[in-house]
Amino acid sequence: MSDYKTLTCADVSIGDKLPPLDIDITTGLVVCGALATRDFEPVHHSKAAAVATGLPDVFMNILTSQGLMTRYATDWSGPEAVVKSVDLRLGAPNVPGMVMTMTGEVTAIDTGSGTVDITVVGENNIWGMHMQGSVQLALPQGA
């Protein structure tokens, strides 16, 4: 069994940066992400439907973006962290061929409740901000 570490509030300081993560936006990720989130809106799997809305190709659905945002937060915190909220503002679409870079920073720590707030930005290399928001995590009490 692998050994996974989880951060505690004592390990974290306001201003700590999360390691950046690049996500290749592929047709596979867009279409399969839509399927995995049972979002069968044609714009997420049919290029013709997406083109009819004025976009060049299928685009990522919101539930996949939410998934990537929580993944980014818990990749950093470790698996015993409990996700309390994900609040995101939507920007430019993620379309196959783009690369989205996610960055994050700790903005608040409440040692009483054991929660940390991190802001996360996902920016793609063609159109810029795809999503921007915050994730609140409850971290385990330190040993």
Next chain:
Amino acid sequence: MTTEELKAFEDEIYAYVGREVCPPTPAKDDVNVAMIRQWAEIIGDTNPAYTDADWAANSARGHTIAPPAMMYVWGQEGFAVTTGRAPDAQSDLVSLFNEHGYTGVLGTNVKQEYFKEVSPGDNVVMEMTIDNISERKTTGRGPGYFFETLATFSNQHGEKIGTQRFKVLKFIPQEQPAAVASEETLQVPTRIPSPRGHDNKWWWEACDAGKVLIQRCKSCQTLRHPPRPMCGKCQSMEWDSIESTLEGEILSHTQLHHPKIPGYQYPLVCAVIKLSEGTNFVANIVGCEPSDIHIGMKVKGAVEQVDEKTMLPQFYPA
């Protein structure tokens, strides 16, 4: 639309506030390992709390959980939506907006809060209402209204596990969206090109050729930059230029963090540099950590190709 018509329309839309979009509805499938594994594989989430039963058995929770971001997934209608959805209060509201010209639609915010985790075997029950509709707003997209749906999620024991607020802008589109040819390939953008006018085109053309020129008054020999038609000292319009050695020192500097502009390389530091010739010059500082840059630092420039279309002077620590 007259004031009376607007009032009648707003009375109609605001009557939707509080309306039920969907009554409490149990998900067709219970939370299950197969759907969680598929989600985790595709999202690339290796969190063992979702997929590693052995690890989870020894964790604080004692068992695996569903990814919280799947909360809305369990109640999704399924493939039937490809041929349309059954009407509900939300689609009626959207139709009402469309009929009055508010045809544009933009999801702007989504917030999920989680109160309790769920695990394989649990069932997620979702209900949804139209929670609020804003006053008429002027937005960058056009005039419109924000409406927000509130979905509430419970488990099979009636315990509230979370909520989702989804905000949508319905607006009157101000311009037709530019048609994008389907065969057009996505291009990584280049830097914003410099406007080249009558008075500065010559400078940029020299830059394209790898040279940084400094304008010089033919009457009084005063150097000036950026290029302009008249000498500020003697008002002469006669000028020539000299080539800069690109040696200088930093007078001030700033780092651009956010929002990142596609096509630019980050970290992105802009500095005002005093060239050895005496004129000031704005350029990027590269080749060192932003934290190492300081006022008074000696720098040396080179004209370099920074992207497919752009030649620019960049400065390195000397």
